[in-house]
Amino acid sequence: MTTSGPGQTYGGSSVTGGETYQAGHDDSTTAMDASVLSRAETTPLITEIREDLSVFDGIVDKARAIIARYPQSRSALLPMLHLVQSVQGYVSQAGIQFCARELELAPAEVSAVATFYTMYKRKPCGEHLVSVCTNTLCAALGGDEIYQTLREHLGEPGKPLGHEETAGTPGEPGSITIEHAECLAACDLGPVLQVNYEFYDNQTPEKAVELVDALRRGEKPAPTRGAPLTDFKDASLQLAGFFDRESDVEGPSQAAETLAGAQLAQDRGWTAPAMPANVAFPDLEKK
Amino acid sequence: MSTVDPVTPVLTKRWLSPRSWSIQTYEQLEGYTALRKALTATPEQIVQVVKDSGLRGRGGAGFPSGLKWSFMPPNEDKPHYLVINADEGEPGTCKDIPLMMADPHSLIEGCVIASYAMRSHHCFIYVRGEVLHCIRRLNAAVKEAKAAGYLGENILGSGYDLEITVHAGAGAYICGEETALLDSLEGRRGQPRLKPPFPAAAGLYAAPTTVNNVETIASVPYIINGGSDWFRRMGTEKSPGPKIYSISGHVERPGQYEAPLGTTLRQLLEMAGGMKDGIPLKFWTPGGSSTPMFTAEHLDVPLDFEGAAEAGSMLGTTAVQVFNETVSVPWAVMKWTQFYKHESCGKCTPCREGTYWLVQILERMVDGNGTEEDIDTLLDVCDNVLGRSFCALGDGAVSPIQSGIKYFRDEFLALCQKNREKNRKPAMAGAN
Numbered sequence: 170m171t172t173s174g175p176g177q178t179y180g181g182s183s184v185t186g187g188e189t190y191q192a193g194h195d196d197s198t199t200a201m202d203a204s205v206l207s208r209a210e211t212t213p214l215i216t217e218i219r220e221d222l223s224v225f226d227g228i229v230d231k232a233r234a235i236i237a238r239y240p241q242s243r244s245a246l247l248p249m250l251h252l253v254q255s256v257q258g259y260v261s262q263a264g265i266q267f268c269a270r271e272l273e274l275a276p277a278e279v280s281a282v283a284t285f286y287t288m289y290k291r292k293p294c295g296e297h298l299v300s301v302c303t304n305t306l307c308a309a310l311g312g313d314e315i316y317q318t319l320r321e322h323l324g325e326p327g328k329p330l331g332h333e334e335t336a337g338t339p340g341e342p343g344s345i346t347i348e349h350a351e352c353l354a355a356c357d358l359g360p361v362l363q364v365n366y367e368f369y370d371n372q373t374p375e376k377a378v379e380l381v382d383a384l385r386r387g388e389k390p391a392p393t394r395g396a397p398l399t400d401f402k403d404a405s406l407q408l409a410g411f412f413d414r415e416s417d418v419e420g421p422s423q424a425a426e427t428l429a430g431a432q433l434a435q436d437r438g439w440t441a442p443a444m445p446a447n448v449a450f451p452d453l454e455k456k
Numbered sequence: 457m458s459t460v461d462p463v464t465p466v467l468t469k470r471w472l473s474p475r476s477w478s479i480q481t482y483e484q485l486e487g488y489t490a491l492r493k494a495l496t497a498t499p500e501q502i503v504q505v506v507k508d509s510g511l512r513g514r515g516g517a518g519f520p521s522g523l524k525w526s527f528m529p530p531n532e533d534k535p536h537y538l539v540i541n542a543d544e545g546e547p548g549t550c551k552d553i554p555l556m557m558a559d560p561h562s563l564i565e566g567c568v569i570a571s572y573a574m575r576s577h578h579c580f581i582y583v584r585g586e587v588l589h590c591i592r593r594l595n596a597a598v599k600e601a602k603a604a605g606y607l608g609e610n611i612l613g614s615g616y617d618l619e620i621t622v623h624a625g626a627g628a629y630i631c632g633e634e635t636a637l638l639d640s641l642e643g644r645r646g647q648p649r650l651k652p653p654f655p656a657a658a659g660l661y662a663a664p665t666t667v668n669n670v671e672t673i674a675s676v677p678y679i680i681n682g683g684s685d686w687f688r689r690m691g692t693e694k695s696p697g698p699k700i701y702s703i704s705g706h707v708e709r710p711g712q713y714e715a716p717l718g719t720t721l722r723q724l725l726e727m728a729g730g731m732k733d734g735i736p737l738k739f740w741t742p743g744g745s746s747t748p749m750f751t752a753e754h755l756d757v758p759l760d761f762e763g764a765a766e767a768g769s770m771l772g773t774t775a776v777q778v779f780n781e782t783v784s785v786p787w788a789v790m791k792w793t794q795f796y797k798h799e800s801c802g803k804c805t806p807c808r809e810g811t812y813w814l815v816q817i818l819e820r821m822v823d824g825n826g827t828e829e830d831i832d833t834l835l836d837v838c839d840n841v842l843g844r845s846f847c848a849l850g851d852g853a854v855s856p857i858q859s860g861i862k863y864f865r866d867e868f869l870a871l872c873q874k875n876r877e878k879n880r881k882p883a884m885a886g887a888n
Contacts, residue, residue, distance in 0.1 A: 238621050240535070240578065241661055246643030247626050251585070272643075285645040285801075287627030288585050300586070304547050305745065305791040306705055306777050351629060351795055352547040353586055356704035356777065357711045366588040394557070395589040407592065408585055408624045418596045420589060422557040423471060429711025430700075431468045433727055439461035441469070441690065441698060448683030450501040451508065 220263035222270065228252055231411060232271045238410070242272050246282055248409045250289050255406035258340050259290040287351075288408075295335045295344035297384050298401045300363045301377070304352040311373065312360035316349050318374035319381060323347060336385075343385045346401075357426040358393075365404040367395030370424055396420035460716055462723060464690050464698045466678050467671065468714040471558040477593050479600040482561035488606055490677035494569045495614040502573035506676065508684035510696040515541055515632075515669030516743065516772045518695070518761040524666060527656035528574045534663040536576040539641065539655075540567060542583040542590075542670045543625055543632040546744035547795060548775030551700040552670035554712055556583070556590045559674075560597035564620065566673035568606060569680060571618050574666055578619050582637055585624045594622045629799035633847045634667040636801065647803045648847035671700060691717035695760035695771075705740075705778035706732045717760040721750075724759075724776060735780040739863065743772020745792045746852025748859035769859070785864040786871055789856045790818040796853035807850035810841035814857065824874040831861060831868050 204211040225232075231252055236245040246268060253264035260283045262276075269276045283289045290298075301316040302308075320329035323336035323345060330336060330347050337344030355361045358370035362377060369380060370393040383390050389398035396417035412418075425432075434440065470476045470485050482488070494502055507522030528536060540563070544552040556563055567579045583591050598620050601607040609617045623641060630636045631646040638660050640646035659665020675697065679687050688696040695717040701724055704710045708729030715724070721740065731737055739749045742759055748769040750757065757767040764771040779788065797811035814837055817830050838854035845851060861868060 241642070243643035244623075244641060247640065248624060250626065251624065282643065282645055285628065286625075289626055303791075304795055305788050306548060306779075308791055309779060309783050309788065310705070350586070351798065352545060352549070354544045354550045354553045354584070356548050356550045356775065357702055358550075359704060359710075363586065366586050368589070396592065404588055407588055410595065410622070410624070412592060412595055415596075418477070418592055419475075420592075422477070422589060422593070423554075426709075426711035427554045427558065428471055429709050430463050430713035430715070430727070431465050431471045433713070434461070434463040434465050435472060437461075437463070439463045439465075441464035441466045442460060442686060444678075444682035444686050448681070448686070450497045451504045453498070453500050453504060 218262070220261070220266050222263055222267050224263065225253070225256060225267045228256060229271075231409070232267075235409060236271070243274065246272060246274070246279065247286070250283055251405045252409035254289065255402045255409060258294045258402050259292055290333065290346075292333065293335075293339035294401050295337060295339055295346040296342055296400045297344070297364050298346050298348065298366075299381060300348050300350035300353070300366075302351070302353045302359065302361050303349040306356050307352075307359040307361060310360045315360055315362065315372055315374050315377045319347055319377055322378050323381060342387055345381055345384055357429075358424055364392065364398060365401050366408075367392035367398060369393050392420070394420070394422050394424060460690055462719070463713060463715055463727065465714050466698045467555060467559070467562065467674055467700060468712060470562075476558050477560055477597065479561060479597070479604060482559070486681070487561055488565055490680040491565050491568055491606060492612060494572060494680050495612060495616065499573045499575060502569065502680070505679060505684055506573070509679045509687040510684070510694070511672065511675055511679060511687070512695060512761060513669055514671035514675070514699065514773070516546065516746075516770070518771060521668065521672055524656070524668070525570070525574055527654070528664050528666060529656075532575055535578065536574055537660045537663060537665040538567060538571045538574055538576045538579040539638065539660060539665055539667045540579065540581040540670060540673060541632060541634060541637055541667050542581055543637060544670070545584055545629040545632050546746060546773050546775060547792065548702070548704060548741055548744045548777040549773040550702045550704065550775065551712060551773065553587050553590050555670060555674060555700065557593050560593045561601065562674045562677060563594075563670055564597050564601050565606070566676040567620055568611065568618055569676050570666075570668065570673055572616055577617050578621070580641060580660070581620065581622045582631070582641055583622065583624055584631075585626045591622060591624050598622060628801075629795075630801040630847075630849060633849065636847070637667060638665065645801070647801045650846075692758070692760045692762070694762055699774050701759070701774045701776055703728045703776045703778065706735065706780040707778050708732050718758040718763060720756050720758055721776065722755040725778075731778070731780060735782065737778060738781045738783060739779050739785060739788075741772075741775065741777045742769050744775040745777070745795070746848070746855050747772035748855045749863065751863050784822075785860050785867050786818065787822050789860040790815070790822050792856045793818050793853065796849065800849060800853070804846035804850070806841045807845040807853065810837050810850065811853050813837055814853070818857075821868065821871050824871055824878070826868075826872045826875055828869065828872045830872065831865065835861060
């Protein structure tokens with residue numbers, strides 16, 4: 170467990186060890202005296218909260234396997250945050266402390282990273298995460314309308330669901346978190362949405378409503394491009410680099426749009442110029 | 457020289473084959489023959505072929521790839537790294553993701569050849585996190601390549617070793633900027649670094665590093681097999697080779713069209729079946745939202761690095777987003793600006809504060825509460841962001857605004873006119 174007592178430094182810091190001027194002082198007394206708040210209000214602010222990390226006992230081996238992929242351990246932080254999400258469906262304070270412990274970082278260093286990236290959720294996510302592209306091109310083709318329709322459909326009457334809000338109880342079967350997403354790199358198939366980062370292409374408000382209704386009933390409609398649907402936690406485990414089902418790779422990937430150019434060339438007999446045989450490498454003088 | 461066909465499938469030539477992503481299909485269709493050939497050459501010879509081919513970076517900037525590779529130091533005092541930028545996120549851009557899904561081995565083979573040429577023994581593929589199926593295919597391809605001896609220790613008996621690590625990002629457009637990508641790969645917030653030092657001097661873990669786009673590296677095996685003269689038969693003198701043009705929006709058949717560099721929008725529209733439902737073209741981007749928009753006047757601009765620049769834009773990622781007459785330019789510009797504001801990393805003031813204010817001015821304008829002075833304010837703020845930001849995100853953010861006002865000022869004025877008719881005092885942006 171990484172502690173944050175005075176006189177200690179953390180991995181990644183350029184400050185070397187040794188006692189600092191604070192050592193020997195009772196920090197809490199000083200802070201209590203200096204605080205403009207009452208004692209009761211100050212206490213939680215200066216008390217380090219140590220979360221129970223036992224929920225992550227089952228992924229310690231996976232965390233270490235991630236670290237082993239990199240020349241320097243800190244590079245494992247992004248995949249490890251995906252890993253933590255695979256356990257709890259979000260990055261909790263405990264998840265942050267777990268990453269900090271495994272990577273010998275300060276929890277603040279991990280928090281700074283976790284809050285920077287859109288894919289790390291700070292609140293528990295639904296069984297499924299539905300991301301609707303509302304960047305300009307998808308929006309012009311109907312993405313804004315799809316997002317608006319889903320917000321209203323999944324929300325209460327007169328109270329549409331907001332960005333990163335959940336219909337149902339997070340983590341429970343059939344619960345759905347919705348978000349508007351930036352460009353998802355499938356513009357030729359717009360408007361697009363994703364469920365747990367699998368693609369559902371060429372959407373309409375009607376198709377999207379049908380899709381989320383099926384998800385709420387516990388069904389898992391197949392994506393247009395991607396592997397059979399699981400849930401947000403399982404997708405997070407895969408993003409951490411753990412792929413347990415070999416057959417997933419067979420999921421479809423090529424829409425008619427993807428192949429439009431190649432198909433046109435085949436139909437018209439168009440090809441790239443033929444390659445000459447046995448082209449030699451340039452003759453370079455040895456230095 | 458004989459003429460070249462309008463569509464030239466090189467990178468896309470295997471996409472129609474069954475299970476095109478598998479190593480079996482790849483090997484049946486000349487896969488890994490370039491690697492065998494490359495391992496008989498010296499690293500310097502490979503760099504020279506790539507230089508001779510005139511291959512330029514396909515990620516947007518168009519820097520000559522061979523020259524970039526030659527910046528790597530010849531000694532190996534520190535480990536060398538090749539990092540593949542697969543963080544495709546520029547609005548409109550959708551070429552690398554389909555390429556990696558359809559034919560991941562072409563990227564893997566390119567990685568091995570390029571790593572060998574740059575004396576690197578560890579290559580990272582940084583893929584944006586939102587494309588799970590693509591990450592899955594890449595991981596499977598690395599595993600297959602390793603089992604077949606194309607990766608790992610003593611590749612094909614050559615004595616050369618290479619590991620490839622597929623790394624999933626976590627949703628940040630800025631990580632497409634190469635130094636932000638390196639910080640992100642080091643497990644930090646993705647914020648750009650000051651250059652110099654350039655990555656070739658101090659990149660990943662402060663060691664010599666080259667960052668290349670997916671399409672760039674996937675082109676390398678073909679250059680090795682076909683030679684530089686063959687590659688130059690496609691495209692133009694200064695922008696040679698084939699390029700995947702991604703056509704999206706209001707066209708009949710949007711999709712991926714691999715054509716020689718220098719192809720025009722008029723030709724691309726012909727391939728894509730013309731404008732959807734015959735509704736006329738209004739504006740388009742040649743290579744993503746960060747490239748200044750074009751109009752129907754620019755149908756015959758050759759879409760290569762020089763042609764796009766001479767016409768006042770940039771080639772960018774050849775993400776051709778086509779919008780018809782039904783789309784409001786100020787609205788589109790507002791949507792893009794919201795994107796840049798969301799994705800600004802916050803490191804430098806001009807971009808962080810500039811995008812924050814630009815969005816508010818544009819939003820109130822689109823709401824019909826703007827004034828004519830707002831147009832000048834927008835351009836003034838743009839002037840203070842362009843060229844004054846830490847990285848290119850700021851420059852990209854002002855492109856839609858400046859070009860939108862340049863070509864469609866009347867539309868912005870019309871929105872202000874609405875406000876005047878309401879006879880209201882304009883509220884200060886952000887004052888409510």
